[in-house]
Amino acid sequence: MLGWIDTIVQGVLLGGLYAMFAMGQSLIFGVMRLTNTAHGDFIILAAFGAFSLAAAVGLPAAAAPWLALGLMLPIAFAAGYGLQRAVLNRTLSHDPLPSLVVTFGVAIVIQNLLQEIYSADPRSIESGGLNTASVALGGGLAVGTLPLLIFVLAVAMAIGMQLLFDRTPIGRAFRAVSDDKDAAELMGLDHRHVYALATGIAFLLVAVAGTLHGMKTTVSPADGPALLLYAFEAVIIGGMGSFYGTLAGGIILGVTQAIGFRFDPGWGIWFGHIVFLAMLVFRPSGLFPKTR
């Protein structure tokens, strides 16, 4: 019994990480319906960026990754804004092909550049023992401090993004452009700028996700596609257009995989995929479909 509770708890925490992967994707889907197939590779790129920055700042390992993340945030925002403005905006149309191919090309470029620079060996960001520390929950249960921190951050991200989307002028602009691009232009919005802002913010989330992922476990240049699939599954399970849904989707995926792993390590990820596909068949609009 305790074993099962432990599995569920670990699954929920893993789901926090998946939800974090998915937040940026969820934002981009919600604003411009762009399928960014390089999403997972950007997370891996952020992890390697934090790895190098942390090594460069010359602080103790307990502080270096956080400073690295702080330094990376403005770079990530600028990179996201610039990528959208210079490249991705040109690929958006009713035809999904150009954006898919371009982001696919970007993914291949990132994977191979990372491999060229860092080799194919897995690496991890040194966190000064944070990744091995744990918190006792009582009753013989213990959870890792870092996974717990990731989960809390993921929840904070979901709440923050939902508030940003629902309550702020920028969120209003995101929804307006998503509803009717031409009408928004008539109000004086430049949709190219609004899209770029969305991608900039998505890249902030990606930077956080990448850094924490790199601290929690090892990353290697070819990991991106798997993360893309998890992020995508979390968004679809949760339902398009809701960040709480994305959080729930991530948690469901994490718990499912954890249960699968418990049965047989070979089938954990498979089980997660199957639950996602079953979801598509039985509840295609997700758990929290946009009501209006």
Added chain:
Amino acid sequence: MTPHALTAPQFDVSRATTASRAGAFLGVLLLLCLATFPFWADAGWMREFNEMACYLIFAMMWNLLAGYGGMVSIGQQAYLGLGGYALLVMGNFWGVNPFVAVPIAAVLTMLVALPVSQIAFRLQGGYFAIGTWVIAEVFRLSVANVSAVGGGSGTSLTALRGIEKATRQSVTFWLCLAGAVASVALVYWFLRSRQGLALLAIRDSEIASESQGVNVRATKLGVYLVAALGAGLAGALYFLGNLRISPDAAFTVNWTAFSIFIVLIGGIGTIEGPIIGVILFYLLSKFFSDFGTWYLVGLGLLAIVVTIRFPRGLWGWLSQRFDLHFFPVQRRLVLREPDKETSHG
């Protein structure tokens, strides 16, 4: 209304063009020459040709699916891998002659695609693309967990052991050649059929064609199944030539990545495009693949630039520039007599 428009126009409906007739002649010559390969060519050449043929078949099918059907999939490797494993199971376990098993494997793959399509079709556009990728991963993980076919490390096609090497090489080559010709012919035939016409209408406007009585869903399903059949054929042929199969080699997304590259460089939505694309892809890899990761970085960048700057690809550009069509799919109106009586109404 001008009186001009009231007289019945004197048109012929034609499909063939001078280029297509010349092309057909040259194509037949080339094929005849290729068919004699096993009698004089080096085994290495034949292996290279086999690989090219598999890429061509697979890219042709991706082109049909995405370029004509508008279904941009990143998961066609599911069917390629399935074709390969179907061949393996039939050959190694059921004692079917591996050469005979090739077409059967393709058909079996298509049968699997039927239920799978019901899941994949829940998603559209970019979501469809990633959804199909998830499905391919499910196939990869499933096969990797079956120890009878070697699990994650794969296994060899032992069924070919009893066959003499020269015979094996020749027959494999002929099968690949036939498969490549058949896939081009199949797509050509499909596009010229009623379904093909419906497909082109759907590509222009799904809603408009639906209202004109085109069954959009059935047509798309047809395309999806044909594309799966072709991908299964490519997989069976590839691993027949390769003699060894593993889940990572069979279900890797690289298959689809390369076919996207081939189709885009050559010209999406044309039959000539993938043929030119395969040749270009092979030349590029011959000269540059020694550069390893930099070569792949270059391919990625090229795909980005082509998509944004030259969305019609090399063949699209050539055919527009010089009005060339080797596989004329469209019907052209040819004026019988130049109408000299212009009326001033």
Added chain:
Amino acid sequence: MALLATRKLEAFYGDFQALFGIDFEIERSEIVAVIGANGAGKSTFLKTVCGLLKAAREAVHFDGEPIGGLRPGRIVQRGIAMVPEGRRLFSSLSVEENLLMGAYARRSGPWNLATVYDLFPILKEKRATPSTALSGGQQQMVAIGRALMSNPRLLICDEISLGLAPIVVKEIYNALPRVCAGGLTVIVVEQDVGMAQLVSSRLYCMQEGRVTLTGPSGDLTREQISQAYFGV
């Protein structure tokens, strides 16, 4: 000098030419109607003025400056606001959020949430309601209010009576004098010729992408108009 003037304005959808040299003028504080059958080019004309369709720079002058081909955002900032055909409200935004979108260009002037609610009190009651949950007439009020929120100098209303009950149309047009009280210039596009004649001082009639008739609304006869309208 006219507030808005177009000279030999042409517009295209791809290869298809939709406007053939439109000459149009509107003075300050004037209300001008544009009428014409479906497909006459009225909406195309408005889209071109607002920047949603490409135009030659010199073909459109606003307040003496060339504005043809500018992005819609730039044109709004100069003071042209449009109530688009079919209202085009933002479906995931509430009534108040829709109105606030109109203020995005940040021009100063008499219009703000309070004055718009004053003009259409029902909107204040429904301020938190999703815009899609309103009746057609109320939605049209939101669309007008949203355009006013940018404090335009020129307001363009595209087919605001379309699909509305006659009594609702009347209610909306009754608000027009109060809208124009500050000297606002208005272009009204209408299929309802009687209504167009009633509210405007001058009118233009379009047919197949050309202006076929123009003159003071009161002076034009039914025959003149139907001749220009249908080309028979």
